[in-house]
C-alpha cells in the first residue's frame with residue numbers, strides 16, 4: 209500500500225476522552241472512530257488488524273476440528289423465553305420491537321439460537337461430537353462502555369458451542385478449546401493465562417477465563433507466578449487425543465490462578481510466598497462446560513446407544529476478537545506508539561523515502577516495494593511529500609515491526625537502513641539484505 213493513496217487519518221492531539229493507552233493509540237493511529245457510545249467504525253488500519261486476529265482464530269479452530277458458520281445478529285425473543293433467559297438477562301440486552309410488534313433482540317450471545325439449530329437437525333449420537341462456531345457482532349448494553357473497543361457495546365466475538373453425548377466427551381471439548389485458545393493467543397504474541405472463574409449468566413460449573421496481565425485490566429486476579437513461565441510453544445497437538453488435551457489442560461490450570469470471583473485466601477496461602485501475585489487482567493476469552501442447562505429446557509436430545517432420548521451435554525467458548533485489538537496494544541507499546549507482534553501486524557514493513565521526488569530514492573523505494581510484495585509481504589510505503597520527522601513519527605505510532613529508510617546519502621553507498629520497531633536498533637545494509645532479514 210502506498211500511503212499517499214491510503215486512508216490513515218492520524219491525529220496529532222491525544223483525544224481527551226481516551227483514558228488508557230490502547231484507546232489513545234487506536235484513535236491517534238486512525239484505527240477506529242466512535243460512532244456513538246461503545247460503538248465504533250473500524251477504519252482501514254484497525255480493520256486490517258481485526259481481520260488478522262479473526263484469521264488466526266479461524267485457523268486454530270480449524271485445527272481443533274471445529275466448524276465455522278454464521279448466525280444473525282438479530283434474534284427472536286421466543287427462543288430466549290424457552291430457555292428462561294429473556295427476563296434473566298436484564299438491562300444488558302438490547303430489546304427491539306419490529307413493525308409487527310414482535311419482540312426481537314440484538315444477540316449478546318448465541319446459546320439459544322445454536323441449540324435451536326441443533327435440535328432441528330440432529331437426532332442421533334452418531335452425529336456427535338459436534339462443535340460449531342461463528343465470529344459475529346454482539347451487542348450488550350454495557351452500563352459503562354469505556355476504554356474504546358475493550359468495553360464496547362457492539363463488539364466482535366468468536367463463540368463456539370460443543371454438543372456431546374456424555375459429560376466426558378464434553379469435557380474433552382472443553383480441553384480442546386482450552387488448548388486451541390492457548391495457541392491462538394500465543395500466535396498473537398500474547399500471554400493469556402487460563403484462570404478459574406465464575407460462570408455468570410451463561411451458567412455452569414466448569415469455566416476458565418483467559419487473562420492478559422495489564423495494569424489497565426478490569427479484572428482483579430491472583431496467581432502463582434510460576435504460571436507465567438508455561439508456554440504451549442510449537443509442540444504438536446492431536447486434538448482427538450483426549451489424554452493429551454487433558455494433560456495440557458492440567459499443566460496450565462493446576463497452579464493457582466483465579467479471578468477475584470473465585471479467589472480463596474486459604475488456598476492462595478499455600479502458594480509459596482515469593483510466588484504469590486495479585487494483579488489486574490484483561491479478559492480476552494472464556495470457556496464453559498454447562499452440561500444440559502440449555503438442552504434440557506429446549507429439548508435438544510439425541511438417541512443414545514440404547515435407543516433412549518437423552519439431552520446433549522454442551523459448552524460454550526468465547527474469544528473477544530475486537531477486545532483483543534486493544535489488549536494486544538496494552539501488552540505491546542512504548543511512548544511513541546504501538547509495537548505490533550508479527551502475527552497481527554497490519555503491514556509487515558514500512559518504507560520511508562527521505563527525499564520524495566529524488567529520482568534515485570524514488571526508484572529504490574519502488575524496487576523495494578515490489579520486492580517485498582513479491583516475497584509475499586505487505587509493505588506500507590510512505591511516499592508522501594512530507595518531512596522525514598513526521599514520517600518517522602507516523603511509522604512509530606502505527607507500530608509496524610520493521611522500517612526501511614531510504615535516502616540519497618545511503619544509496620550512494622548502496623545501503624538502506626533497517627530498523628526494528630521493538631528494539632529500536634538500526635543497521636545499514638544493501639536492500640536485498642534488508643529484504644532477506646524480514647522474510
Ligand code: ATP
Nearest residue numbers: 357358359360363365491492493494526527528531
Ligand atoms: P466482561 O467480564 O469483560 O464483561 P464477559 O465475561 O461478560 O466479559 P463473555 O460472555 O465471557 O464476556 O464473552 C466472551 C468474550 O467476549 C469475553 O471474554 C471478552 O473478551 C469479550 N467481551 C465481552 N464483553 C465485551 C465488551 N463489552 N466489549 C468487548 N469485548 C467483550
Ligand code: MG
Nearest residue numbers: 300348350408
Ligand atoms: Mg460482561
Ligand code: MG
Nearest residue numbers: 408417491494
Ligand atoms: Mg467476565
Ligand code: MG
Nearest residue numbers: 417491493494
Ligand atoms: Mg466471560
